[in-house]
Amino acid sequence: MNQPKRIDGRRIADEQVAQIAQRVAALTEQGKRPPGLAVVMVGDNPASDVYVRNKIRRCEQAGILSREHRLDERTTEEDLLGLLDSLNQDPQIDGILVQLPLPAHLEEGRILKRISPAKDVDGFHPVNVGLLGIGDARALVPCTPAGCVILAKEVLGDLTGKHVVVVGRSNIVGKPAAQLFLAEDCSVTLVHSKSANGAELARQADILVVAVGRPQMVDESWVKPGAVVIDVGINRIDTGEGTRLVGDVDYQRVAPVAGAITPVPGGVGPMTIAGLLNNTLTAYEAVE
Amino acid sequence: MNQPKRIDGRRIADEQVAQIAQRVAALTEQGKRPPGLAVVMVGDNPASDVYVRNKIRRCEQAGILSREHRLDERTTEEDLLGLLDSLNQDPQIDGILVQLPLPAHLEEGRILKRISPAKDVDGFHPVNVGLLGIGDARALVPCTPAGCVILAKEVLGDLTGKHVVVVGRSNIVGKPAAQLFLAEDCSVTLVHSKSANGAELARQADILVVAVGRPQMVDESWVKPGAVVIDVGINRIDTGEGTRLVGDVDYQRVAPVAGAITPVPGGVGPMTIAGLLNNTLTAYEAVE
Numbered sequence: 001m002n003q004p005k006r007i008d009g010r011r012i013a014d015e016q017v018a019q020i021a022q023r024v025a026a027l028t029e030q031g032k033r034p035p036g037l038a039v040v041m042v043g044d045n046p047a048s049d050v051y052v053r054n055k056i057r058r059c060e061q062a063g064i065l066s067r068e069h070r071l072d073e074r075t076t077e078e079d080l081l082g083l084l085d086s087l088n089q090d091p092q093i094d095g096i097l098v099q100l101p102l103p104a105h106l107e108e109g110r111i112l113k114r115i116s117p118a119k120d121v122d123g124f125h126p127v128n129v130g131l132l133g134i135g136d137a138r139a140l141v142p143c144t145p146a147g148c149v150i151l152a153k154e155v156l157g158d159l160t161g162k163h164v165v166v167v168g169r170s171n172i173v174g175k176p177a178a179q180l181f182l183a184e185d186c187s188v189t190l191v192h193s194k195s196a197n198g199a200e201l202a203r204q205a206d207i208l209v210v211a212v213g214r215p216q217m218v219d220e221s222w223v224k225p226g227a228v229v230i231d232v233g234i235n236r237i238d239t240g241e242g243t244r245l246v247g248d249v250d251y252q253r254v255a256p257v258a259g260a261i262t263p264v265p266g267g268v269g270p271m272t273i274a275g276l277l278n279n280t281l282t283a284y285e286a287v288e
Numbered sequence: 289m290n291q292p293k294r295i296d297g298r299r300i301a302d303e304q305v306a307q308i309a310q311r312v313a314a315l316t317e318q319g320k321r322p323p324g325l326a327v328v329m330v331g332d333n334p335a336s337d338v339y340v341r342n343k344i345r346r347c348e349q350a351g352i353l354s355r356e357h358r359l360d361e362r363t364t365e366e367d368l369l370g371l372l373d374s375l376n377q378d379p380q381i382d383g384i385l386v387q388l389p390l391p392a393h394l395e396e397g398r399i400l401k402r403i404s405p406a407k408d409v410d411g412f413h414p415v416n417v418g419l420l421g422i423g424d425a426r427a428l429v430p431c432t433p434a435g436c437v438i439l440a441k442e443v444l445g446d447l448t449g450k451h452v453v454v455v456g457r458s459n460i461v462g463k464p465a466a467q468l469f470l471a472e473d474c475s476v477t478l479v480h481s482k483s484a485n486g487a488e489l490a491r492q493a494d495i496l497v498v499a500v501g502r503p504q505m506v507d508e509s510w511v512k513p514g515a516v517v518i519d520v521g522i523n524r525i526d527t528g529e530g531t532r533l534v535g536d537v538d539y540q541r542v543a544p545v546a547g548a549i550t551p552v553p554g555g556v557g558p559m560t561i562a563g564l565l566n567n568t569l570t571a572y573e574a575v576e
Contacts, residue, residue, distance in 0.1 A: 130418030133467075134459045161484035169470060171422045178466075178478075179421075182457060185482040187489060190466075194473040196449035201475060204489075 005255060007151055007230075007262045013270035016150070017062050020277050024063035027288075035284035036065040037095040037121065037276070038087050042080065042106065043073035048099045055097070058273045064280055065092065077106050081114050088116040094287065095121035095280035118286065121279040123176065132179050138286070140279050144211075145177035147271025148230045149184060152207050155228050155260045160185040165205035167191050167198060167218065167248075173211035173232050181207070198222075216250040226259040232268050293543060295439055295518075295550045301558035304438070305350050308565050312351035315576075323572035324353040325383040325409065325564070326375050330368065330394065331361035336387045343385070346561045352568055353380065365394050369402050376404040382575065383409035383568035406574065409567040411464065420467050426574070428567050432499075433465035435559025436518050437472060440495050443516050443548045448473040453493035455479050455486060455506065455536075461499035461520050469495070486510075504538040514547035520556050 059066035117127035123142040131139035211232035233248030247264030347354035405415035411430040419427035499520035521536030535552030
């Protein structure tokens with residue numbers, strides 16, 4: 001019974017990447033240069049390493065030129081900013097991604113603001129946040145919330161008039177997700193740790209997006225029967241016999257109630273990289 | 289019975305202006321220059337004329353230097369942009385306001401973006417929208433929604449955990465109001481003309497903010513007993529014996545139900561100018 005409810009993020013991301021690959025192939029067939037993405041990583045972090053390798057692999061699948069810049073753990077802020085300045089000027093590079101987290105001696109806010117808004121494929125620069133906020137189509141939008149919207153549309157089609165409840169108000173997911181669903185003509189509610197009645201509000205959602213970073217926090221008492229549940233969380237928990245990945249939603253308890261639900265892993269996660277490739281192509285198209 | 293419920297925006301705005309005047313007086317007593325606001329108006333528009341005169345008068349009350357630039361109806365975009373460039377450079381001027389609406393041959397978006405974000409006292413520049421969106425305290429925030437938050441706090445004190453429903457999603461009021469109430473740790477719902485169940489959602493609000501520009505659209509069926517109702521609308525209607533101003537809320541029908549309600553006029557309106565003076569002082573303090 002649960003099987004048809006499971007939203008297959010891997011399949012949908014594969015389709016997105018295939019579409020991007022077609023668009024890139026059409027460009028190169030016309031003799032144009034391919035879009036280019038620079039990925040900057042500072043220090044060694046095993047999780048970041050996996051993410052970066054996935055991004056590079058997906059770029060290759062799509063025909064996007066990727067360039068990896070691996071800097072020493074002790075790189076100075078000045079050197080990192082200098083690299084970003086040169087990438088901002090580089091005509092082969094359309095998108096720049098600084099893999100987070102950064103070592104503690106580097107100030108994330110200052111570094112992310114140094115990326116040219118036109119190449120800010122993570123959509124974190126205040127200029128892009130502002131363009132999204134005023135509904136300007138030129139905004140480069142954060143990849144994970146963009147993936148949430150695509151998954152909801154896969155299940156429901158047109159989202160006009162739907163009530164979306166977003167749980168969590170981070171700058172990376174919750175707040176931009178609210179903006180993107182608003183742009184789809186949804187009613188949008190944002191709840192968070194200080195909300196007096198989060199579960200009660202969530203229970204009214206046609207689409208429930210959960211991005212809180214707390215393993216399996218959301219159970220069936222948060223979910224209206226038939227709702228579409230999109231779980232952004234990726235948490236590693238100890239099962240006693242090793243570790244496994246779980247979302248912010250308790251899948252076993254919510255799946256019987258939900259109309260459709262994303263699994264973890266294999267739900268939102270793969271969509272994030274597809275969004276990154278899409279932003280790189282968008283940034284390319286704005287200059288070519 | 290209704291009288292104590294009426295939120296007196298004029299009195300609260302007067303208090304805000306008096307506080308700003310004290311802070312400005314303290315600066316000038318120290319021998320510092322006063323903050324300066326430039327108001328740019330193109331062409332003749334009787335309503336704009338009233339607004340501009342009110343702004344100038346309030347500046348005088350607060351000890352803020354004001355400078356009025358009245359340009360001919362047929363001013364070219366080039367000339368207007370040139371004026372903005374010189375005001376951006378002017379060390380006596382901390383805030384620049386272009387009175388809207390502009391004549392049709394001038395492109396509002398391009399003109400507003402030419403104002404330096406540091407002097408953008410209306411808070412409409414994408415950089416300020418973005419800083420508000422990521423919760424950066426350096427944002428200059430739009431004046432009307434800032435006034436809505438102050439009025440709600442006058443009635444309720446701390447807003448943590450309250451549920452705010454904002455009706456209307458304009459860039460000038462609805463969307464920034466949602467961001468500002470979120471920053472006060474409220475749960476926030478945005479509904480609009482495409483919402484399937486706007487009244488039903490509104491009826492759950494502890495604080496209901498209405499900014500739709502439709503005279504008396506919201507009646508008691510939208511309001512939970514005891515809710516604080518903040519009416520941003522200013523609409524001129526024909527009564528058959530002349531015109532009068534009404535809000536987006538039907539005051540006569542909602543006042544008996546609401547816990548507190550802003551009148552129109554004399555509610556949110558006066559707060560907007562107080563917000564403008566406050567932003568001018570904030571912009572001043574960022575450079576002095």
